Amino acid sequence: MTGSADRSRRPLVIASIMLATFMVAIEATIVATAMPRIVGQLGGFTYYSWVFSAFLLAQSTTTVIYGKLSDIFGRKPILIGGILIFLVGSALAGFAWSMASLIAFRLLQGLGAGAIQPVTMTVVGDLYRLEERAKVQGALASVWAISAVVGPLAGGIIVDNISWAWIFWINLPIGLLTILGFVLFLHESITPREAKIDYLGTILFSISIVSLLVILTETDSGATILGGLGLLFVASGVLFLMQERRAPEPIISIALWSQRLIATSNAATLLAGMALIGLTTILPIYVQGVLGRSPLVAGFTLTMLIVGWPLAVMMSSRLFRNFGIRRTLRVGSVIFPAGSIFLLFLTPESSPVLAGVGSFLMGFGMGLISLTSIVLVQESVEWSMRGSATASIIFSRSLGNTLGATALGAILNVGIAHFGSGDLATKLHDLLNQPTGLSDLSSDPAIQSIFDHSLHWTFWGVVVVAVLTFVTTWLIPVSRDAGRRGPKVDAQEAMSH
Secondary structure, three states, rough: OOOEOHHHOOHHHHHHHHHHHHHHHHHHHHHHHHHHHHHHHHHOHHHHHHHHHHHHHHHHHHHHHHHHHHHHHHHHHHHHHHHHHHOOOOOOOHOOHHHHHHHHHHHHHHHHHHHHHHHHHHHHHHHHHHHHHHHHHHHHHHHHHHHHHHHHHHHHHHHHOOOOOOOHHHHHHHHHHHHHHHHHHHOOEEEEOOOOHHHHHHHHHHHHHHHHHHHOOOOOHHHHHHHHHHHHOOOOOHHHHHHHOOOOOOOOOOOHHHHHHHHHHHHHHHHHHHHHHHHHHHHHHHHHHHHOOOOOHHHHHHHHHHHHHHHHHHHHHHHHHHHHHHHHHHHHHHHHHHHHHHHHHHHOOOHHHHHHHHHHHHHHHHHHHHHHHHHHHHHHOOOHHHHHHHHHHHHHHHHHHHHHHHHHHHHHHHHHHHOOOOOHHHHHHHHHOOOEEEEEEEHOHHHHHHHHHHHHHHHHHHHHHHHHHHHHOOOOOOOOOOOOOOHHHHHHHHHHH
């Protein structure tokens, strides 16, 4: 299929993309800030990480599918369809009556969210040349910066003064306005072709990932159950790879992913996603439960993360010109694990500022790694593969988020069982399942100490994965002068290494 997008209304299309980006960005910070209160009301702290994992699983599974569909049918219909599904999930999540129902509705949200990031980024790639794209990405990054300030503030106000349901319902007016913008201003000229969707591959992939997530979550299950799930994971994974090799329209192109530039970029992005989700899901709990601060303060420690990320993106154009893509990428790879080390120095007496500094550095490093990877991958393929290539990066980040949220949640539960005796561990879980449980932890030093030590296990997990991200980033093939000359030359040189 060939196609193009009408560039005459680019500012209006970008405005619509900024709205969509704001909707996703503010959702992330609001939910992370409000989740301790939600879990306290609905109960089931053991499944805390599943509220994030369900969303990310659905997003991960569908990202590559939406990317493929956007290459076949165009960006506009796929983008609008994804937003509609996301809004339905948001509306239902506000009515959740239990952790199980909330997880189910978050799953539906994720099914729609899988379209938003990869397809909007692909639209930017369609509308702007590489030398223009950094400026546009800087504008989009400013949206993340704004939502980083608004999100925690709105989340704190909502959970303290209004029903927590509004952290989901706030998406509805934003989403409807976004759809209107795409309907009116995004015009494409495409030549559709008949396509065969790889449904079997999608099912096998989902079975493999879900079985892995259950293994990580239900660590206290019997050896028979865990062994069976392990066999299911391996078998479905092998069958998935076999299916992708023979499918006419695979959801994951083995040929595409086997290219060194794309393979290493995706691997680095996956690992970075694992570390970053550990920070966003665990840090708010630490700030509230161990440091004894409010949800608002906990939210603002994450704000530093989402300020650092767009700041790095906005500076990337100048960094590319002055230092080249290679040095920019490697600087990001150093800053990212350096920020994670700050987490290890947190104690019950620490200031939230220390957590904020670590968050900022990790966000800044992630911004450089993420944008550079997207630029390299997009420029290494033609239009007909750009959606799939962009989706591969977003997919890797989402899959990393999914695995990271589940694995680190499992480490936390194991840590609580390890550091607490039977009675203390039970008391801690009981407190966490109460609306004001986190704020009550500071009144019991023994319980607070168990929680502190358990959370530090997860911080060590974040550090290990961040160091692996550093190692993998240095394997991405980029020429020394990439970013200082023409984009096509840069892409060709990168691919030749």
